[in-house]
Amino acid sequence: MADVVVVGAGLSGLVCARRLDEAGLDVLVLEARDRVGGRTLNEPIGAGRVVEMGGQWVGPNHAEILRVAAEVGVDxxxxxxxxxxxxxxxxxxxxxxxxIPSRIPLGVLDFRIAQARLERMARDIDLVDPASTPLARRLDTLTAETWMRRHMHTQSGRRLMRLSIKAVLATEPSELSFLHWLFYIATGGGLDSLIRTDGGxxxxxxVGGSQAIALRLADDLGDRVRLSSPVRRIEHRSDGVRVHSDAACFDAAAVVVAVPPHLLTMIEFEPALPAACNQLSHRMPPxxxxxxxxxxxxxxxxxxxxxxxxxxxxxxxxxxxxxxxxxxxxxxxxxxxxxxxxxxxxxxxxxxxxxxxxxxxxxxxxxxxxxxxxxxxxxxxxxxxTRGCYAGFFGPGGWTSFGGTLRRPDGRLFWASAETAVHAHGSMDGAVSAGERAAQEALAAVGVVPPVVR
Amino acid sequence: MADVVVVGAGLSGLVCARRLDEAGLDVLVLEARDRVGGRTLNEPIGAGRVVEMGGQWVGPNHAEILRVAAEVGVDxxxxxxxxxxxxxxxxxxxxxxxxIPSRIPLGVLDFRIAQARLERMARDIDLVDPASTPLARRLDTLTAETWMRRHMHTQSGRRLMRLSIKAVLATEPSELSFLHWLFYIATGGGLDSLIRTDGGxxxxxxVGGSQAIALRLADDLGDRVRLSSPVRRIEHRSDGVRVHSDAACFDAAAVVVAVPPHLLTMIEFEPALPAACNQLSHRMPPxxxxxxxxxxxxxxxxxxxxxxxxxxxxxxxxxxxxxxxxxxxxxxxxxxxxxxxxxxxxxxxxxxxxxxxxxxxxxxxxxxxxxxxxxxxxxxxxxxxTRGCYAGFFGPGGWTSFGGTLRRPDGRLFWASAETAVHAHGSMDGAVSAGERAAQEALAAVGVVPPVVR
CATH class of the missing domain: 3.90.660.10 (Polyamine Oxidase; Chain A, domain 2)
Structure with missing residues (x-):
């Protein structure tokens, strides 16, 4: 009997487990893969060096992941x-x-004017609840592509914007809700911050690759991290949960599901999740x-x-x-x-x-x-x-219909993952803040006075 | 050792199993629920009468489901x-x-003009491969809502169109790819056919409720249908498959997965499915x-x-x-x-x-x-x-990126469900034709000469 079971040993789940452990709770992390790190992954390139095949960069505003990296000694x-x-x-x-390349001055001008307009609109985005943004419903009815075709005037400018959207979100503008694009600009601190190297x-x-953070977090947790243990089923009642993986089942007071919404579909819940949560899991594809x-x-x-x-x-x-x-x-x-x-x-x-x-x-x-x-x-x-990276995104209608469900606890169920972050949504930094937020919620639920938020 | 395992005892899976059985194959149907019928469901309303809580209607063009109903004696x-x-x-x-209500003549006029335009565009839709339709890529970048705002001129006309889209697809126009709306008009034989009672x-x-068809199909299959057997994992090799449910695992020459694409996410595949198939399963929400x-x-x-x-x-x-x-x-x-x-x-x-x-x-x-x-x-x-009805739909970008993956067999894996149908996509009729198509494919794969298509 653990106090809290954490599903998923990505950054979000491992940080969550660390905070729960620090608060004196018995914690158990169940990971489907035979490794930790989720969407961070080092590959060896000889002589003890590695290269990152997943999330790898960190910006100056990413205080959460920088703090955790410092904690575990990763520079x-x-x-x-x-x-x-x-x-x-x-x-x-x-x-x-x-x-920005200067070879196509008209295109760059078009891009810069559009960027200014996007950033002005992004300032109105309510990061905690984007659906409550003025005009959110309208902004969520169109794709980013539709907006570009309507408000940008040169083909080269649109190609630059398309490239930015692809680079930032790994999606085509045609599959993306315009509201999600604005949200992303807001959560990332502006378009320049998202696309820049220096200052972005x-x-x-x-050093040692981004997965080093997860590896060290897991080392500290020791045998409380179980690999190759995909969770198939979670029974949840008002007084606790039972988490079934292939080899064993575990009782706990609460469970933090630290996987992106689209992977919730791989778990059977008993009783079934509310319709909004079921449907959310099909509406935020990677x-x-x-x-x-x-x-x-x-x-x-x-x-x-x-x-x-x-x-x-x-x-x-x-x-x-x-x-x-x-x-x-x-x-x-x-x-x-x-x-x-x-x-x-x-x-x-x-x-x-x-x-x-x-x-x-x-x-x-x-x-x-x-x-x-x-x-x-x-x-x-x-x-x-994983089924896709960098992260889950919303197509049109997603935020207005399902945004409110993203991190809403359901009894003894709590939700982490970079997709539930408010700041730096979808990044390693977001994964950390989401894991810590979920840890606080789970602590409160099992009756531990939450420590002061760092 | 069965010849073919069918996952899902909805109409599509049961019809598929019936055809395989008729061809002399050993077939086994695994159903997660404790009942058959999938998205058809009868509820008793006293005195032996029932009412349908799921798919219930059938139109004159739905020859496939009418033929199967006649086969099992359902009028x-x-x-x-x-x-x-x-x-x-x-x-x-x-x-x-x-x-169509006549109270708002201008709105009706607006609706009728839009309908004529939609049906003209729908005539160009390639039902087998909508992505190959001329202008498909462009039509798939916008939502149905964006099209309505651009091409309809009265608020009441747009409300009628919104109502039609909701009635036909159980989605908001703002979350729907315009290409999917055109495809739906085409697969349904026109908008009137979709929304009408007489002739539609x-x-x-x-008689006895739509689920009666599935119940009788299952009766005929007897103990070859196993209820309460959710499939968690499918191992697939070039020479066969192993299908794991909670209680047991089954070896077979092939498997037909007769669940909508969005429920594929509930099954682990070993080896993992190709990226396109993984991603499709997150792109066609119900x-x-x-x-x-x-x-x-x-x-x-x-x-x-x-x-x-x-x-x-x-x-x-x-x-x-x-x-x-x-x-x-x-x-x-x-x-x-x-x-x-x-x-x-x-x-x-x-x-x-x-x-x-x-x-x-x-x-x-x-x-x-x-x-x-x-x-x-x-x-x-x-x-x-189930996680949503009536059926899976595509948001913007879905058809052009994932349409080609919808029913493409992968070695010993075959796909059924109403979402893989060409005609009457998403309906009971589509479920039947998809089940029969998948049965033919599986028969060919296990070396049985397919019987003449009925």
Whole structure:
């Protein structure tokens, strides 16, 4: 008999369990996979170095994940961004500095005007309850694509905005509620914050890879984390819960379900969840991204004055970054295929994908890009226990109909995951704040006076 | 060792199993619930009579379900529609005859012009592969609501169209891809066919209730249907499958998964499904409808010249029908709460919902409507193993990104359910044709020469 069972050993669940443990509770974490970390994942690239195949960056406003990283002794280092960036558009690649390529001045102007308009609208978004935003209902009836077609005036400007949406959310603007796009701009502290490296979401990385945080959190919890234990069924009553995994079942006073809403569907609840909660779980689908990492003996692009960062308005990849370890050895480029591009690549073989990505890297960074010594890919849509990244998003109608259900406790059931965060929704930072919020709720429910919120 | 395991004992799965059995195969049907019939469900209303709480109507073009019903000896009878209908709009209720209320001539004109336009566009829809329709990509970037706001000119016309969309799909126009709306008009044989009683989808009912078909199909299959056996996990290899339910696991040459795409998420697949299939399962959410049935000693409205059919542009219910048994004894009115209205009613208690619905029925049919002798409700969104009705729908981007995955077999895995149908998608008729199509595919896969398609 545990006090609280936590379902899911991603960042949100592990942080939640840590706080419950600190408060003196008996806690048990059940994880479906044979590893912890959820949507963070390190892969070895030789000589003890790793590269991140999942969530990896952290921005200066991400105080929650930075605090937890410091707690477990994981340092950050700046993303390598020095040098000129590349912008590939309409069949031509050019170099630029700063945040937005300047080659298409009219397009950039169109983009900047739209950005100002979006950020003005985003200031009105109620982050806690976006559905209560003035005009929310109206804003939630259209897709981001519809808004762009109506309010942007150049094809190149729209392509820049489409690229931003894909880069930020791993969705196509055509599948995204315009209200969700505004919410995302608000939760991220502005569009610049979302897309920038210096001063933005991509500013820093974690030494030893982002998964190191989850690995250390799990180490501290020891055998209270059970791997390869998918939860199939949760019975919940007013006085407690019974959580069934394949091998065993566990009684507890409460359960924190620390998986994204779309994975709630993998668990049977007895009694069934309310209709709003059932339906929410089908209304916040995950994005679609495949991350590719090409490893080289050294980051050869740096010598050529390039930062390794490229953005492209055509597929099959939309952006690259220098993803080398802190000392630049070995060199690594990470490339993102997003939305439709990622789906199209899934129709190729692994070899076909590698060829398509390396060909593009050669076009961008020259012939040496062909000579990768290691090539990694991770399509999160293929993963049984993730089914898509970066995070869940709402299509039209989602926020107004289901937003209020996102983190509403139901008796002895509490909800974590980055999708339930208010600030930095969908990020590692959001995962942490959501886990801590759920821990507070569970503590109150089992009668422990919650410690002061850090 | 069965030849084929069928997951789900709804109409689609049971018909599939029947065809496999007829072809001489060993078949086993695993059903999560303690009953068969899926989204069809009879409830007793005394004296051996029943009323349908799920899918209930059948139109003249629904040859597949009519053929199966005849096979198992279930007759049809005409929906009672004689008399004047009621139309409640803008606080006033009026009587009308025919298919569309005439009280708001400009609104009706607006609606009819939009309908003609929709039906013209629907003629271009490729039913087998809607994504290949000319302009599909564009049509799939907008919501039905966006189209209405752009192409309809009166508020009352838009309210009529909104009502039609809600009545046909149990969704709000704001959450629906415009392409899906066009597809639905096409798959249903036109908007009139979808919304009409005489000559349309609501023309007839089944004697003994629609679930009688599933019950008889299951009777014929006997102990080859296992109830209360939720499937948790399916291992699939090139030479066969292993299907795990709670109590036992079953080996077979193939499996037909006869549940809607959104319920695929409740099953773990080993190896995991392709990304497109994983993601599809999160992209076709079910609609939201609660059916209420008020039972009376007799259908008192008939004596007053009323048909029992009412349509309303305000909530909490959007339409009613006379739902009495063939001989009109007892009397029964069925009322539908749809989309947002159904969600709003979920915030009330069962008593609150009953009061709200009966109050509305009194406004429509007079004080005798208050004296129901039995009151039934079924919110399909609350059901663990359904999670929403009538059927799965696509929001923007769904068809173009995931339509091609809907019924594509994957090795030894085959897909049924009304959502995989080409004609009469989402209906009982579609469930039957999908089950028979999946049976043919499975037969071919296990090496049996498929019998001639009926």
């Amino acid at each position: 950050t280092f700046p993303t390598h961004i020095a040098g000129q960036h590349l912008f590939a558009h309409a069949g031509r690649t050019s170099r630029y500095r700063g945040h 979401y991509q500013q820093d990385r974690f 994005g679609m991204v495949t991350k590719f990492v090409a490893v080289y003996p050294e980051p050869f692009w740096r010598a050529g004055g390039l930062s390794g960062h490229a953005t492209m308005t055509d597929g099959p990849i939309s952006m690259t970054f220098d993803n080398s370890p802190p000392d630049g050895s070995p060199g690594a480029l990470v490339a993102f295929a997003l939305g439709d591009d990622a789906r199209a690549l899934e129709r190729l073989s692994a070899e076909g994908r590698q060829e398509a990505v390396l060909d593009r890297l050669v076009e961008l960074f020259g012939p040496r890009a062909a000579d990768s010594v290691q090539f990694l890919e991770r399509c999160w849509g293929r993963e049984q226990w | 049809t009878f005409p929906t009672h529609i004689a008399g004047q209908h009621l139309f409640a709009h803008a606080g006033r209720t009026s009587r009308y005859r025919g298919h 989808y609501q023309q007839d009912r089944f 609609g939201m409808v609660t059916k209420f049935v008020a039972v009376y000693p007799e259908p008192f409205w008939r004596a007053g010249g009323l048909s029992g059919h009412a349509t309303m542009t305000d909530g909490p219910i959007s339409m009613t029908f006379d739902n009495s048994p063939p001989d009109g004894s007892p009397g029964a009115l069925v009322a539908f709460a749809l989309g947002d209205d159904a969600r709003a009613l979920e915030r009330l208690s069962a008593e609150g919902r009953q009061e709200a619905v009966l109050d509305r029925l009194v406004e429509l049919f007079g004080p005798r409507a208050a004296d129901s002798v039995q009151f039934l409700e079924r919110c399909w969104g609350r059901e663990q193993w």
